[in-house]
Amino acid sequence: MNLTSSGPAALKSFGGLDDLHALIDTVPDAMIVIDTTGQILSFSNGAERMFGYAETELIGENVSVLMPSPDRERHDSYLEHYIETSERRIIGIGRVTTARARDGATFPIDLSVGEVNLNERKAFVGFIRDLTDSKETEQQLHSLQADLAHVSRISSMGMMATSIAHELNQPLTAITNYTEAARDLLDEPNEESIAHVREALNECAAEAIRAGQIVQRLRSFISRGETTREIVSLARVVKEATALALINGDARDVDFEVMLDDADDRVLADPVQIQQVLVNLIRNALEAMDESTVKKLVISSHNNDDNMLTVTISDSGPGLDQHVAEHLFHPFISTKASGMGLGLSICNTIINAHNGKIWAEPSPLGGTDFHFTLISAKGDTNNG
Incomplete structure (x- = not known):
């Protein structure tokens, strides 16, 4: 992720960048520097404010501690893949994604990663902007x-x-x-x-x-015309939709987790339309848990062995009223007192147009599981 720091022995042994740390700390956004194993070498003042950690707590720790699942578990393999192949998936390519603060809160960020050589040793510098309350959020998205x-x-x-x-x-x-x-x-x-x-x-x-x-x-x-389907990375679609859904900071006190099937990440879909479905379902889940003592939201996926992939959004809210559940995807049926009942109907229309289906059932978390299926596109690589 971010840029360098002075003081810590790990950074001094990497090249003695004490003078640079003072400059880094003037930058309001977070800057973090890591080595090729993912160990944090530097953690700026902006990063301390953003994530809630002190630099001394994280020097030498793996940067994945700042990531929600599934990135936390996958980060080292991403890094190893880049070092072995030089294939750029994030490095040198800015993207909107999510990060995890010390208190467990997940929030949307704009992440840019660059590669630098410090005393003939390779390191990676991350520049992170919190999009939660940023005025630039509107422009970014x-x-x-x-x-x-x-x-x-x-x-x-x-x-x-x-x-x-x-x-x-x-x-x-x-x-x-x-x-x-x-x-x-x-x-x-x-x-x-x-x-x-x-x-x-x-x-x-x-x-x-x-x-x-x-x-x-x-x-x-409909003046802009129809959109077309393509083979896309489900993980990337979920990541971007999640960032958009969390823009208002509504998930600050929510235990949020993403558990996608690594072996089946490619789907045939219109990415913007599926983002619309995910944003609707995530926002609904967050609103459903507004008064809940325990707030947990999980996005998961699994292959159905019928060339279809199921995506599930689970929440620990109060669950659905039986009468509403029976007509949930009909127009003008809403789970909210002030709702128009259009969001889930739109989701239903989109998923049907993708030759899939969408349904809801009680969740093991105590609230509701919303499931929808998409056509799997196994065999394509390029994980984006």
């Missing part, structure tokens, strides 16, 4: 949020189809009635009937314009 908003509009189409059909049916039915009335009036034309025919035709024109306006609203609604 603007593109993703815009895409998610568009996906929400696109995905709502299935839910809105009945309503749109009803809207169009009204002017079309009126046009039919008016034209049939005009036809009947022309059977015995006279001055009065001709006046009624003109009136009926005027009404036909008005209803035709109304139908056109409905279609125009529909076209505006």
Whole structure:
């Protein structure tokens, strides 16, 4: 992760960068320096404020202590892979991800990692920005949020189809009635009937314009067009969606864990649409646990041996009311007193469009497990 520090023997033996530490500590963001084994060599003042650790507590410790699962368990293998192959997955490539503070809280960060040589020894420098309350969060995730908003509009189409059909049916039915009335009036034309025919035709024109306006609203609604599916890393989609869902800091007191199946990470999906599903489900879980004494949220995955992969979001909230659970994915059915009942319906529309299914059931954690399936794309590498 971050940059160097002075003082500690580990850093002095690495090149004696005491003079640089004072400069590093003027940077408000976190900067951490690690060696090729993942040991922390330097931990700036900004990092101390962000993570809640003192530098003296972490010098010589593995940097994975600052990561939530599954990155905590995988970090050393990521580092070894880079050293052996020079294949860049994070190093030199900025990304939005999540970090873990001393109190166990998980929060979204913008991480950039660079490689440096200190006295002919390789080290890695991480620059970390906490996105929780940052004004720059809007800019950092603007593109993703815009895409998610568009996906929400696109995905709502299935839910809105009945309503749109009803809207169009009204002017079309009126046009039919008016034209049939005009036809009947022309059977015995006279001055009065001709006046009624003109009136009926005027009404036909008005209803035709109304139908056109409905279609125009529909076209505006989906003006950016459909998105396409591709082979993507589920871990990366989950990581970015999690960062977005945690932006407001609602998970500060939540025990959050990600346990994804390493052996089956590739799925055939529209990443933005699946992020929309994950953001909805994570936000719902956090809100459900708002009054809970124990707050635990787990995202996991497993292969079903039918070329489908199941993703599960589990929470320790109060669970679902049975009546609501029976109609959970229908439009306008909400688990929240002030909810519109659109979020889960949108999730259902997205997952159905991916040839998957979504359902909910009681969770071993005490709350609710939301499951959805995606088509597995085993065999592709490139873990991003």
